[in-house]
Amino acid sequence: MLEAITTYAKTGATEGTSLDAQKLKDMFNNSNNPFNNPALDTCGKKLQNKCFFDDQATFITYFDSLELIGGTVGSKGVAGIVTNGTKSYLCNSKGFEYAQLIDKGLMGAVFYYQASEKYFSDEKIGDAVNNTTVTPGKGTAKEHHFDEAFGYFGIPTDFPSNTDDIRFWGKYCNKRDGALGTNQKIMNAWLKGRAAISNNDKPAMEAAIITIKAQWEKISVGSALHYINGGIDNIADDAVRNHELSEAIAFIKALKYNSNAIITSDQITAVLDAIGDNLYEVKLSDLNSAKDLLAGYYGYNSIKDQF
Secondary structure (H helix, E strand, O other), X not given: OHHHHHHHHHHOOOOOOOOOHHHHHHHHHXXXXXXXXXXXXXOOOOHXXXXXXXXXXXXXXXXXXXXXXXXXXXXXXXXXXXXXOOOEEEEOOOOOEHHHHHHHHHHHHHHHHHHHHHHOOHHHHOOOOOOOOOEOOOEOHHHHHHHHHHHHHOOOOOOOOOOOOOOOHHHHHHHHHHHHOHHHHXXXXXXXXXXXXXXXXXXXXHHHHHHHHHHHHHHHHHHHHHHHHHHHHOOOOHHHHHHHHHHHHHHHHHXXXXXXXXXXXXXXXXXXXXXXXXXXXOOHHHHHHHHHHHHHHHOOOOOOOOO
């Protein structure tokens, strides 16, 4: 569903191609058969009601904005398509690219939030959840809930030896593995957590979840630093700089969906404030400040340029 939303939103980066906000809203709420795919249209799942409640209205606002500017030419102070002749992105008047705010934003507000705060909660895997009755193909209720959290990460069950068709967080885990070694660490924790549930080993389950949440947080931080570096490297290219920094901002904002995060709400705000609210006016000094702040919170000063 998210892939379909993002793909459709990106079509508005072609001059003369308009977008339909209602179609995007229908995709978000899975109403009126919006995907032309029976497997999605009839599955009963909705991104909207899985999304962190306080942020649902933000994404709906993005959809309305896309309809207004899709297919039109933009520049500093003018919402629309920003291009360098090779790459084109649909941005608001301050340079924020909607497709990335939606794509990476929902990776945080749905996938990360649901796994970290919902499926790892007592409601889903606590002592009162049935871990005895086995449903064929699903396991016990507790096992199934843990498997749903795993599903939100976007990797196959034989990761990292198999990286075919990894997506969303799994893709970024793999991209950050060189600097952070996230692949094997998080997969080992997924396997240990699942085995612990099957063995009724609550301490081992809790330890595995702590590791998963910590590694997931590192992936988001490392990805944000990567895209800040991309903004630095392309500071003079309006199109690519806006694109890179929009991704960075979405990954920074995703950190709030883990209640056990190292970073605080005030620190997230400080990093975002360093980047500023206008990507056309951002300076190298602003981006270096944001990078130094974020890397400093996580002890990544020695590797901040490796992302």
